[in-house]
Amino acid sequence: MPKVVYVDFQGNRNELEVANGMTLMQGAVMNGLDGIEGECSGSCACATCHCYVDEAYLDKLPEMSENEDELLDGTASERLGTSRLSCQIRMADDLDGIVVQLPEEQ
Structure with missing residues (x-):
């Protein structure tokens, strides 16, 4: 299963397995990770799952919606x-x- 490395504001690293098709927000919330709230449950309505993506991966992401x-x-x-x-x-x-x-x- 692919892994995501979440780095909190203090620099602590948490490496979690996140199943293909799940969002990075879901992976964090389902594993009780602090720092991502996801108040709208992933409906792209609140911005409480804001993160900074390592530049090496930006080109692999889908284009940002309006x-x-x-x-x-x-x-x-x-x-x-x-x-x-x-x-x-x-x-x-x-x-x-x-x-x-x-x-x-x-």
């Missing part, structure tokens, strides 16, 4: 060029080992 782009403008933590909503990233074999940094606050 809705995701708008929500990222209202995140609690600074929006960066690597910002994405983890509810919009579905795990796949080519993302095995993806590293996502969690912001200070959601």
